[in-house]
Amino acid sequence: MSALLTDLYQLTMMQAYLERGMQEPAVFELFVRKLPAQRNFMVAAGLEQALDFLESLAFTEGEIDWLEDQGGFSARLLDELRGLRFTGDVDAVPEGGVFFPDEPILRVSAPLPQAQLVESRLLNIVHLQTLIASKAARIVLAGAGRQLVDFGMRRAHGAEAALFAARAAWLAGFDGTATAEAGLRYGIPVFGTMAHSFVQAHADERAAFEAFARARPRRPVMLVDTYDTEAAVAKVIDLYPVLAADGILVGGVRLDSGDLAAHSKAVRAMLDAAGLKDVIVFASGNLDEHRIAGLLADGAPIDGFGVGTALDTSSDAPTLDAVYKLQSYAGIARRKRSEGKATWPGVKQVWRRHDARGRMAGDHVGRADEACDGDPLLQPVMRAGRRLPGLPKLGESRAHCAAQLARLPDALRGLEPAAAPYPVEISEALRALAREVDAATR
Amino acid sequence: MSALLTDLYQLTMMQAYLERGMQEPAVFELFVRKLPAQRNFMVAAGLEQALDFLESLAFTEGEIDWLEDQGGFSARLLDELRGLRFTGDVDAVPEGGVFFPDEPILRVSAPLPQAQLVESRLLNIVHLQTLIASKAARIVLAGAGRQLVDFGMRRAHGAEAALFAARAAWLAGFDGTATAEAGLRYGIPVFGTMAHSFVQAHADERAAFEAFARARPRRPVMLVDTYDTEAAVAKVIDLYPVLAADGILVGGVRLDSGDLAAHSKAVRAMLDAAGLKDVIVFASGNLDEHRIAGLLADGAPIDGFGVGTALDTSSDAPTLDAVYKLQSYAGIARRKRSEGKATWPGVKQVWRRHDARGRMAGDHVGRADEACDGDPLLQPVMRAGRRLPGLPKLGESRAHCAAQLARLPDALRGLEPAAAPYPVEISEALRALAREVDAATR
Numbered sequence: 001m002s003a004l005l006t007d008l009y010q011l012t013m014m015q016a017y018l019e020r021g022m023q024e025p026a027v028f029e030l031f032v033r034k035l036p037a038q039r040n041f042m043v044a045a046g047l048e049q050a051l052d053f054l055e056s057l058a059f060t061e062g063e064i065d066w067l068e069d070q071g072g073f074s075a076r077l078l079d080e081l082r083g084l085r086f087t088g089d090v091d092a093v094p095e096g097g098v099f100f101p102d103e104p105i106l107r108v109s110a111p112l113p114q115a116q117l118v119e120s121r122l123l124n125i126v127h128l129q130t131l132i133a134s135k136a137a138r139i140v141l142a143g144a145g146r147q148l149v150d151f152g153m154r155r156a157h158g159a160e161a162a163l164f165a166a167r168a169a170w171l172a173g174f175d176g177t178a179t180a181e182a183g184l185r186y187g188i189p190v191f192g193t194m195a196h197s198f199v200q201a202h203a204d205e206r207a208a209f210e211a212f213a214r215a216r217p218r219r220p221v222m223l224v225d226t227y228d229t230e231a232a233v234a235k236v237i238d239l240y241p242v243l244a245a246d247g248i249l250v251g252g253v254r255l256d257s258g259d260l261a262a263h264s265k266a267v268r269a270m271l272d273a274a275g276l277k278d279v280i281v282f283a284s285g286n287l288d289e290h291r292i293a294g295l296l297a298d299g300a301p302i303d304g305f306g307v308g309t310a311l312d313t314s315s316d317a318p319t320l321d322a323v324y325k326l327q328s329y330a331g332i333a334r335r336k337r338s339e340g341k342a343t344w345p346g347v348k349q350v351w352r353r354h355d356a357r358g359r360m361a362g363d364h365v366g367r368a369d370e371a372c373d374g375d376p377l378l379q380p381v382m383r384a385g386r387r388l389p390g391l392p393k394l395g396e397s398r399a400h401c402a403a404q405l406a407r408l409p410d411a412l413r414g415l416e417p418a419a420a421p422y423p424v425e426i427s428e429a430l431r432a433l434a435r436e437v438d439a440a441t442r
Numbered sequence: 443m444s445a446l447l448t449d450l451y452q453l454t455m456m457q458a459y460l461e462r463g464m465q466e467p468a469v470f471e472l473f474v475r476k477l478p479a480q481r482n483f484m485v486a487a488g489l490e491q492a493l494d495f496l497e498s499l500a501f502t503e504g505e506i507d508w509l510e511d512q513g514g515f516s517a518r519l520l521d522e523l524r525g526l527r528f529t530g531d532v533d534a535v536p537e538g539g540v541f542f543p544d545e546p547i548l549r550v551s552a553p554l555p556q557a558q559l560v561e562s563r564l565l566n567i568v569h570l571q572t573l574i575a576s577k578a579a580r581i582v583l584a585g586a587g588r589q590l591v592d593f594g595m596r597r598a599h600g601a602e603a604a605l606f607a608a609r610a611a612w613l614a615g616f617d618g619t620a621t622a623e624a625g626l627r628y629g630i631p632v633f634g635t636m637a638h639s640f641v642q643a644h645a646d647e648r649a650a651f652e653a654f655a656r657a658r659p660r661r662p663v664m665l666v667d668t669y670d671t672e673a674a675v676a677k678v679i680d681l682y683p684v685l686a687a688d689g690i691l692v693g694g695v696r697l698d699s700g701d702l703a704a705h706s707k708a709v710r711a712m713l714d715a716a717g718l719k720d721v722i723v724f725a726s727g728n729l730d731e732h733r734i735a736g737l738l739a740d741g742a743p744i745d746g747f748g749v750g751t752a753l754d755t756s757s758d759a760p761t762l763d764a765v766y767k768l769q770s771y772a773g774i775a776r777r778k779r780s781e782g783k784a785t786w787p788g789v790k791q792v793w794r795r796h797d798a799r800g801r802m803a804g805d806h807v808g809r810a811d812e813a814c815d816g817d818p819l820l821q822p823v824m825r826a827g828r829r830l831p832g833l834p835k836l837g838e839s840r841a842h843c844a845a846q847l848a849r850l851p852d853a854l855r856g857l858e859p860a861a862a863p864y865p866v867e868i869s870e871a872l873r874a875l876a877r878e879v880d881a882a883t884r
Contacts, residue, residue: 162447201771
């Protein structure tokens with residue numbers, strides 16, 4: 001991705017920093033200011049792509065030429081950009097980690113112009129994947145072990161959103177995605193059934209099912225709602241022995257419209273009566289964590305769910321209030337005091353305590369040089385522009401996320417807002433630092 | 443973008459079509475089933491990128507190899523994919539056109555396997571840009587001629603979402619974007635001010651303003667809310683003659699937090715009292731069409747707005763119910779009848795009537811071979827896989843959109859839902875066709 005995928009003002013500010021000789025180390029932290037009303041916790045994601053971005057950051061001659069054509073950019077800035085590489089350090093909450101508002105999940109320490117330039121794209125990457133992983137985790141909790149597949153590519157916000165959503169959903173515990181490219185790129189399992197158009201293209205629904213099964217004999221899943229759901233299932237049952245005689249075992253049926261609880265019960269009963277207990281019932285169609293929880297509470301015998309638009313756009317909360325703020329420059333702590341948007345200054349760490357059962361019991365945000373009780377969340381991941389060896393692979397991050405979700409307090413596991421937020425305390429040393437910084441800033 | 447950016451089932455269905463010899467012409471139409479509750483109309487966008495996708499569609503050997511490794515894909519399918527190019531026709535509503543539910547905005551006519559394969563990515567492109575253009579048009583109506591700039595890259599859903607949002611917002615009437623790469627890629631004007639971090643990095647706010655102006659002397663805009671808004675404006679006023687003596691004219695001040703109506707009035711009064719009537723007041727910070735309309739109704743003297751997250755994610759309605767459905771195969775009309783999701787069959791056209799003042803007065807959706815009153819909305823844009831010459835450029839589409847918005851009935855121009863929806867009638871011939879199709883489908 002182009003290094004120009006940034007806000008123009010980052011380049012203007014770089015120019016001013018260079019002219020003023022302001023190239024001392026700066027520390028920026030990325031955090032979320034507050035939880036959306038519909039969330040009890042968030043799941044950190046996107047670090048791998050963030051580090052990829054930092055490691056590969058470079059301007060092409062074509063990009064430099066475009067900047068020159070815009071006017072107002074100095075030869076000195078353009079020269080600097082020609083050779084620019086990211087040489088800083090990064091500390092971060094590992095992917096799959098549960099976190100809360102005011103807790104930094106990514107810390108960049110680099111010469112000020114570099115640390116400034118990377119703001120827009122770092123936020124763009126980490127915000128999206130964290131948004132989707134946080135949504136997906138709720139669906140995983142609601143799904144209670146059912147198979148979950150990302151179906152959202154078509155209404156994801158562009159190509160990268162579809163790929164990042166597939167990755168973040170897998171990280172948070174989904175079983176796979178329908179997006180083929182995500183399979184190739186991230187090694188995620190890919191799933192697929194059939195579309196209505198396949199049935200429609202055939203004059204006869206039964207013929208469509210048979211054709212599909214013969215073309216795709218590995219446990220095919222038949223879409224049964226194009227015309228009449230139960231009538232279609234009767235055709236699947238009728239076809240079953242014909243296909244089985246040729247070694248093709250129908251894997252399941254997919255419901256995509258109507259009253260999914262009623263249809264799933266009727267369909268399950270039909271399949272069971274025909275002795276087809278191994279044929280699963282898969283459901284899709286405008287699903288989210290609330291509908292899935294409702295279906296399961298109703299006793300709907302559904303074995304798996306395809307979740308699309310609501311997952312890939314986090315449609316009930318399509319953004320997080322994620323920001324990237326200067327915390328320190330040239331060793332001096334900084335903060336903004338804008339109305340309603342003041343931040344805690346200085347380089348920070350987050351420590352987490354657990355109760356006797358290993359459940360999360362409370363976090364402490366303090367100065368990184370404090371000694372607080374608990375486990376520190378931010379870990380070193382990049383030094384001098386190169387990622388450290390031994391960082392977790394995606395599968396390991398997925399296992400970490402599952403372990404983190406198992407450690408959630410019961411009060412945060414529900415889909416409704418918890419009665420009380422998870423306790424995140426700001427240390428006394430950090431409060432004292434804020435007072436010092438305010439006194440020193442004109 | 444990879445040809446594998448599609449749902450896996452498209453490839454499975456292609457395989458079944460090939461094995462059955464089902465390569466007759468198919469017609470699919472892309473439309474939106476219903477308006478989000480917060481919208482009175484939609485604006486078509488993304489056609490240029492959709493045609494780019496179709497013209498460049500091709501599989502690489504690496505992608506074929508990956509598919510082969512998945513198992514279940516036949517040598518015949520893989521061979522077919524190796525040489526695959528899109529050879530079909532496309533008709534579409536021109537970009538910037540206003541449209542309503544049930545009205546096709548893109549029609550693909552191609553051999554069935556091709557027309558099926560392209561579904562996922564066509565939807566992915568057209569859904570997003572149409573979503574953002576439809577949101578941006580509301581902000582343009584609310585802005586009533588004020589300068590509007592897209593500030594949303596950091597919380598857009600990934601790289602492509604940021605670029606497409608900048609493009610769609612410009613198409614709908616925004617004045618430009620802060621995203622540099624969108625300027626390079628689409629020729630959109632780019633804008634930039636400064637960030638809080640720039641002020642924070644300096645020990646002294648006035649020194650920060652002066653440094654910024656000297657580095658960027660073309661009408662610099664100063665961000666004044668890092669600590670205390672009015673105190674910062676006093677510094678800008680104090681600096682103004684110092685900078686003017688060196689030929690640098692401060693262009694404006696930007697407010698980003700607090701009560702923007704109150705601050706803008708106070709700041710405007712301070713600037714006017716100092717004789718700085720040419721220094722504009724620019725506002726940003728969690729803005730959307732409702733907040734902009736409210737500020738202007740309050741008489742806030744704001745000359746321009748930066749709109750970020752709410753624009754780039756269409757946060758109040760982050761998805762449209764956009765679908766791509768088989769309407770005809772081998773010359774025979776088709777439709778699905780799924781509960782709550784039935785569609786009108788056959789190849790369609792939309793005709794629009796206007797009243798004496800040139801305002802939109804009602805649409806008619808009918809069979810493409812009917813003769814209906816009004817102007818047909820769908821136009822030929824691609825034949826045999828190549829786009830037709832003379833298609834509108836982005837600037838022309840932007841002018842078209844402005845003309846379309848000027849033709850909106852008054853009832854649809856407000857931000858609140860209209861009392862009655864815009865009239866879209868289904869022709870009697872289309873209703874008759876639906877009855878025929880249902881009778882013929884088992």
